[in-house]
Each structure stands twice: as structure tokens, then as C-alpha cells.
Amino acid sequence: xxFPKDKRLTRQRKVILEALxxxxxxxxxxxxYDMVRQELPKISLGTVYRNLEVLSExxxxxxxxxxxxxxxxxxxxxxxxxxxxxxxxxxxxxxxxMNLDMMEKNMSGFLVHGYRLEFFGxxxxxxxxxx
Numbered sequence: 001x002x003f004p005k006d007k008r009l010t011r012q013r014k015v016i017l018e019a020l021x022x023x024x025x026x027x028x029x030x031x032x033y034d035m036v037r038q039e040l041p042k043i044s045l046g047t048v049y050r051n052l053e054v055l056s057e058x059x060x061x062x063x064x065x066x067x068x069x070x071x072x073x074x075x076x077x078x079x080x081x082x083x084x085x086x087x088x089x090x091x092x093x094x095x096x097x098m099n100l101d102m103m104e105k106n107m108s109g110f111l112v113h114g115y116r117l118e119f120f121g122x123x124x125x126x127x128x129x130x131x
Contacts, residue, residue: 007054007057007058009058009060010051011040012036012040012043012047012051013051013054013055013060015036015039015040016032016036016048016051016052016055017055017060017061017075019032019035019036019039020032020061020073020074020075021075021076022075023035023075024092024093025090025091026064026072026073026074026082026090026091026092027072027073028070028071028072028073029045029048029049029052029070029071029073030045032048032052032073033045033048036048052073056073059077060077061073061074061075061077062074062076062077064082064091066082066084066091066118067118069084069089072091074093076093079098079114080093080094080098081093081094081096081098081117081119082094082118082119083118083119083120083121084118084119084120085120085121085122085123085125085126086120086121086122087122087123087126088123088125088126090123090125092123094119
């Protein structure tokens with residue numbers, strides 16, 4: 001695949017992408033920064049932020065923007081649902097089939113390009129620590 005000059009899969013982007021794909025935790029940019037610094041110790045936080053945005057625009061990762069919370073990033077670019085813990089804030093994948101019928105519904109005259117559905121609750125770890 002060939003990319004425009006500013007959208008190449010640079011070494012920094014490859015390292016960020018590999019780091020994201022190695023975890024299932026949906027890290028924040030700061031957490032990605034901490035992961036990537038092990039391999040690229042001189043990388044700046046700003047560079048990580050910019051490259052996460054570019055990787056998201058390129059379709060290699062998902063940017064998760066949940067209401068009022070810090071952005072998180074997912075190394076799995078395929079459409080799928082997520083669930084967020086109301087106690088600790090962790091985000092996990094939900095293993096249910098997506099309802100693509102929503103795309104065919106008449107949405108007040110809008111031409112629908114996509115949708116997000118956010119599930120939230122209390123994760124198993126928090127359930128056991130409270131009980």
C-alpha cells in the first residue's frame with residue numbers, strides 16, 4: 001500500500017501500532033507513550049499524540065471518544081462494541097455481533113455514515129473488590 005508523503009507508515013507509527021495491537025486494554029495516549037518509550041526512548045508525547053491521530057485517520061486503529069472522558073485507542077480497526085467500567089474506567093471489547101440494520105434505518109432524514117454505541121457497567125475486577 002502506498003501512502004501520501006505525510007501519511008507513510010513511519011518507524012514511529014509502526015512501533016505505536018505494534019504496541020497498540022499487543023494489548024487489549026484500549027490505552028490512553030499517555031499510556032501508549034509509556035509503552036512506546038521502551039523501544040523509542042527519545043519519542044515525545046506530542047509525537048505520540050500526532051501519530052495516533054494519523055493512524056486513526058489512516059484506518060489502522062480506532063480512536064474511542066467516550067462522552068466526557070480521555071480518548072482511548074484500539075489496535076483493532078474492525079467495527080465492534082466496547083464497554084466501560086464506571087468505577088475504574090477500564091474499556092474492554094464486547095463480543096456481540098454488531099447491528100448493521102441501524103445503518104439502513106431512516107434517521108430523521110440523515111444519511112448515516114456510522115454510529116457508536118457505548119455500554120457501561122462495573123467490570124468483574126471492581127465487582128469482586130467491592131463485594
